[in-house]
Amino acid sequence: MSDRPTRDVRDSKVLAAMSHPLRRRLLDILRVDGPSTASVLADRTGQAVGNISHHLKVLAASELVEEVPELARDRRERWWRRSADVISWSMSDFPDDPVAAAAESLVLERQTALARQWFAERDGHPEAWRRAAFTTDHWARLSVAELAELEEKILALFTSLADREVPDDGEERKLVFLTARAVPGRP
Numbered sequence: 001m002s003d004r005p006t007r008d009v010r011d012s013k014v015l016a017a018m019s020h021p022l023r024r025r026l027l028d029i030l031r032v033d034g035p036s037t038a039s040v041l042a043d044r045t046g047q048a049v050g051n052i053s054h055h056l057k058v059l060a061a062s063e064l065v066e067e068v069p070e071l072a073r074d075r076r077e078r079w080w081r082r083s084a085d086v087i088s089w090s091m092s093d094f095p096d097d098p099v100a101a102a103a104e105s106l107v108l109e110r111q112t113a114l115a116r117q118w119f120a121e122r123d124g125h126p127e128a129w130r131r132a133a134f135t136t137d138h139w140a141r142l143s144v145a146e147l148a149e150l151e152e153k154i155l156a157l158f159t160s161l162a163d164r165e166v167p168d169d170g171e172e173r174k175l176v177f178l179t180a181r182a183v184p185g186r187p
Contacts, residue, residue, distance in 0.1 A: 007064070007084035012099040015089055017062040019103035022047065023055045024110060027064065027082060032175060035068045035081040056080050086159070114177045129174065139187065147182060154180045 009015050018024060022045065029044055030036060038056060042049040059065040063083055071079035094100030115135070122130050142150065158178050166173060 005084055006086040006088060009087060009089040010093045011062075012094060012097050014062040014064065015094070015103050016099050017058050018064055018087065019099075019106050020055070020058075021106065021110065022051075023059055024106070026052070026055060026059065027087070030065065030080065030082045031085060035071055035079045037077060037079055041080075085163070111177075111179050111181075114179075118177075150182060154182075 009018070018027060025045060026041055029041060033044075036044075038049050038052045041047075041056075042052045045052065056065060060067070060080075064087065065080045066083045068079040068081050089100075089103075091100055091104055118133060122133065158180070161178070
């Protein structure tokens with residue numbers, strides 16, 4: 001587990017900075033792979049180093065990433081890491097804010113794109129992985145308190161899996177995208 005606390009975003013400028021699709025991807029790569037340089041991030045994303053540097057500066061201005069000078073081998077090399085492993089925000093903190101509405105839409109598009117990528121590529125994976133991957137949905141009548149409790153339990157489960165020490169037991173482990181969404185609705 002990281003000693004960097006959760007970042008609760010309540011500023012729409014920070015929300016706008018983190019909601020750009022490439023910047024969101026950079027935040028994800030830094031979360032999964034740890035500190036990196038702009039060159040490595042450019043290779044991972046297929047982007048130009050200058051473009052990555054620009055987006056890292058935007059993220060740094062919003063205090064979403066920070067430099068890690070102790071990792072540099074010389075004065076020209078710049079390493080970056082996320083300022084907090086967990087970044088959270090809520091639409092309720094941004095009433096009637098078009099930036100928040102756009103950010104929420106972009107999050108949903110990104111989650112959908114990752115699921116669609118799996119659907120397109122799953123035939124290239126072993127049968128065991130194709131069987132293990134899942135999606136599910138349910139309907140339940142919940143109070144506000146019960147919905148909040150569900151969120152707490154799901155976040156705790158996801159965090160325990162994301163932050164654990166990966167066992168060295170010979171089992172194959174792939175990077176898995178975990179998502180959950182619980183919203184009031186009607187069938």
